Amino acid sequence: ALPEIRTLTLTYALAGADCIDVAADPAVIAAAKSGLDAAERIAKADQRSGYRRPWLMVSMSAGEDPHFRKAEFDPAICPKDCPRPCEKICPVEAIEFAADFAGVRRDRCYGCGRCLSVCPWGLIAAHSYPTPIDAVAQQVLSQVDVLEIHTHVGEHAAFKDLWQTLQPWVGNLQIISISCPDGEGLINYLKDLQQIMKVPESAPGKDLKASAIALKTKSHHVIWQTDGRP
Numbered sequence: 001a002l003p004e005i006r007t008l009t010l011t012y013a014l015a016g017a018d019c020i021d022v023a024a025d026p027a028v029i030a031a032a033k034s035g036l037d038a039a040e041r042i043a044k045a046d047q048r049s050g051y052r053r054p055w056l057m058v059s060m061s062a063g064e065d066p067h068f069r070k071a072e073f074d075p076a077i078c079p080k081d082c083p084r085p086c087e088k089i090c091p092v093e094a095i096e097f098a099a100d101f102a103g104v105r106r107d108r109c110y111g112c113g114r115c116l117s118v119c120p121w122g123l124i125a126a127h128s129y130p131t132p133i134d135a136v137a138q139q140v141l142s143q144v145d146v147l148e149i150h151t152h153v154g155e156h157a158a159f160k161d162l163w164q165t166l167q168p169w170v171g172n173l174q175i176i177s178i179s180c181p182d183g184e185g186l187i188n189y190l191k192d193l194q195q196i197m198k199v200p201e202s203a204p205g206k207d208l209k210a211s212a213i214a215l216k217t218k219s220h221h222v223i224w225q226t227d228g229r230p
Contacts, residue, residue, distance in 0.1 A: 002031040002092050002110060009035030014042060017054045019175075021148065024058040024140050027092060027110040032056055033143065055145035055174055060133065060166075062151040063158030069111030071095070073124040075102035086115035086124060133165050141169035148177040148225070153189045160196050177223040190224055197222070 009020055009032045022032045036053055043051035071086075075097065078084075087095045094108035095115060116124050141147065147170060151159050170176065178193060180186065 002027060002112075005031040006035040006038070010039045010042075013039035013054050018052075019055040019057050019146055021057040021059060021146075024060055024136050025110055026139050026143075027108055029056070029058065029140055029143050031092075056143075057146035057148055057177070058140055058144050059148040059150060059179075060136070060162070062149060062155050062162045069113075069126050069128050070106050070109045071104045071111070071113070071115050071124055072127050073103065073119070078123060079121065082120060085118040085120070089114045089118050133162060137166050137169045141166070141173070145174045146177065147173055147175075148179055150179045151193070152181060153183040153185050156189075156192060156196075159193055163196055175221050175223060177225055179225040182226060186226060190226070194222075 005022065005028060009022075012020055013036055020032060020036075022028050033056065036056065040051075040053055071094070073086075084095075084097060087097060090109075091112065091114070092108045092110065094105045096102060096105065111126060113126060116126060147166070149159070149162065176197075178190070180190065
C-alpha cells in the first residue's frame, strides 16, 4: 500500500540508504517522494550533519511493456443505497463518487486490490493494462534519479529498442544500472550493450541530451549488475 511505501522510504532514507528502488508507477513514485521529503524535513530539524537525500530509482525490462494493475467498475450500476466501502478503504482516494466524476481515477490507483473484496455486490474487478514504454518514460523518468534496466543475454534488439525509446528522458539521470543474470556469453553481451548506449562524438545533429548521455556513459556512470556471477 502507498502509505507503507512512504513509511519504508522515510525509514530507509533516515537509516542512510543511498538509493531506493520502486516500481515505475506514478502513484508509487509520488508516495516514495513524499517519504523522501518527510525524511529530509526530519533530518533538517534534527540537524543531522552529512545527511544526503537518497536517489530514487525505477526499474524497467528490455522487451516488455510494463503492466499496471488497476481497479475498474461501472458506477452507473452501483446500487444507490450502497454504503460504498470501496471509497472508504482505498488508501489513495482513487475511488470517488462526486458530481463531476464517479469511478476509479487510474492515475491514483496502484492495484492494491483492497476494494475488490469489500464490494457488497462484487462489481469491482482488476485489470492489467500494458503501457507503452515511451508513455511510462515520459511520466516517470523526469521524477527520478536512477534507472535500472533488466535484460538477459541475447536480447540485443529488445535492449536497443528500449534504449532508443528512453533516450529523450535519460539525460538528467545520475546513474543507469544494467541488471543481467549470469549466462554463457555474458561479458560479450555487456560489451555489446555498452556500444549500444554510446553516442558517437561525430553523430550528426546530436542535441544536448544526447551529449549528456555520451558523457555519462564515458565517465562510467553506469552500474553493471551481473546477478549471480561471482
